[in-house]
Amino acid sequence: MTMTTSPVLGVPTPAPRTDDPVSKREEYLFDLNGYLILKNVLTKSHVAEMNALLTEITRLDPPLGKGEWYGGVHAHSYGGAEGINLQQIYEGGEPFERLIDYSGWFEKVKYFVGGERTFDWHHGPVFVDENFANLRGPGEAIGLHSGGHDGAKRNQFRYHNGRFQCGQVNILMALTDIGPGDGATMIIPASHKSNFIHPDSEQHRMKDGEVRSVDNVEGAIEVHLEAGDALLFVDAISHGSAQRTNPGERRIVVYRYGPSWGNFRHPYHASNELLGRLTPRQQKIVCPQLPIKREPNRITGFPSPGDAVDPMRA
Numbered sequence: 001m002t003m004t005t006s007p008v009l010g011v012p013t014p015a016p017r018t019d020d021p022v023s024k025r026e027e028y029l030f031d032l033n034g035y036l037i038l039k040n041v042l043t044k045s046h047v048a049e050m051n052a053l054l055t056e057i058t059r060l061d062p063p064l065g066k067g068e069w070y071g072g073v074h075a076h077s078y079g080g081a082e083g084i085n086l087q088q089i090y091e092g093g094e095p096f097e098r099l100i101d102y103s104g105w106f107e108k109v110k111y112f113v114g115g116e117r118t119f120d121w122h123h124g125p126v127f128v129d130e131n132f133a134n135l136r137g138p139g140e141a142i143g144l145h146s147g148g149h150d151g152a153k154r155n156q157f158r159y160h161n162g163r164f165q166c167g168q169v170n171i172l173m174a175l176t177d178i179g180p181g182d183g184a185t186m187i188i189p190a191s192h193k194s195n196f197i198h199p200d201s202e203q204h205r206m207k208d209g210e211v212r213s214v215d216n217v218e219g220a221i222e223v224h225l226e227a228g229d230a231l232l233f234v235d236a237i238s239h240g241s242a243q244r245t246n247p248g249e250r251r252i253v254v255y256r257y258g259p260s261w262g263n264f265r266h267p268y269h270a271s272n273e274l275l276g277r278l279t280p281r282q283q284k285i286v287c288p289q290l291p292i293k294r295e296p297n298r299i300t301g302f303p304s305p306g307d308a309v310d311p312m313r314a
C-alpha cells in the first residue's frame with residue numbers, strides 16, 4: 001500500500017484510492033434511483049484530519065457566530081434549524097482542498113454532469129458552486145426540498161443523446177457514523193423523475209425559523225453512512241434529513257458540482273491565497289474564469305479589476 005504523510009496529523013497515512021470509472025451497475029442505479037452510495041471512499045486518516053480542523057473551529061472561544069468568518073470560512077445557516085454550515089470549507093485547510101477533484105469520485109461526477117466535447121466544457125470540466133461542512137446537533141434537521149416536478153435547470157437530472165448531462169451532482173460525505181437517530185440525510189429514491197410534488201410536501205418543506213424534517217414522509221428513506229462513506233446524488237432528487245434525536249453531533253461535508261459556466265450559490269469567491277495553493281486543474285474547478293486586464297487600453301489609466309490577470313493566463 002502506498003503511504004503519504006498527513007499534513008494535519010503529521011503521521012504516515014495510506015494514499016487515497018484512485019479514480020474508478022463509472023461501472024455499468026452504477027450507471028444503471030444512478031439513472032434509476034438518482035443516487036449512489038460510495039462506501040469507504042475517504043481514508044480514515046483523511047476523515048480524522050478534517051474532523052481535527054472542524055474541532056478547532058468548534059472550540060473557538062467565544063464560539064463562531066452565524067455571519068462570522070474564520071479566515072476564508074463563513075458560518076452560515078439556511079434559516080431553519082438545520083445546524084451550522086461552514087461555507088467555503090475548501091478554504092479551511094489542505095484536507096478540504098483535496099476534495100475538490102478527489103480521486104474517489106471525480107470521474108463519476110464528471111460523467112454524470114457530462115458535457116465533455118460540448119460548449120458546457122468551455123471553462124473546464126465542472127464547477128463547484130457550493131462547498132460546506134454541516135454540524136448538526138440534537139433537535140436539528142433539514143426539511144424536504146427539490147424533486148423532478150420542480151423542473152429547475154440548475155439541479156436537473158438529464159440524459160440526452162446517450163449521455164448524462166445533469167445540472168448538479170452532490171457529494172455528501174459522512175465525517176461521523178450516521179445511523180438511526182443521528183439526523184441522517186433522507187431521500188425519495190427516483191423522485192428526480194417525478195412529475196408531481198409529494199402530497200405531504202407542505203408540512204415537511206424547509207421553512208425559515210421552523211424545525212422541518214423528512215421523518216415519516218411516505219417513500220423517503222434514511223441514508224445510513226459510516227464515517228468515510230459518501231452519498232452521490234443528483235440535486236433534483238427530493239431530499240432533506242431526519243431530525244437528530246441522539247446526543248452529540250452529526251458532521252457532513254457537501255461539495256456540489258455542475259457545469260463550468262455555473263455561478264456560486266452564495267456570494268463567495270475563492271481567495272487568491274487558496275488559488276495560489278491549488279493545482280491548475282483544481283483552480284479551474286473553483287474559479288473557471290478570472291477577469292482579464294483591460295490592456296492595452298486607448299484610454300490612459302483606465303482601471304482593471306483588482307484581481308485581473310493577463311489574458312494568456314486566464
Ligand SMILES: O=C(O)CCC(=O)C(=O)O
Nearest residue numbers: 142184185239240241254
Ligand atoms: O443535511 C442533510 O443531510 C441534507 C443536505 C441537503 O439537504 C443538501 O445537500 O441539499
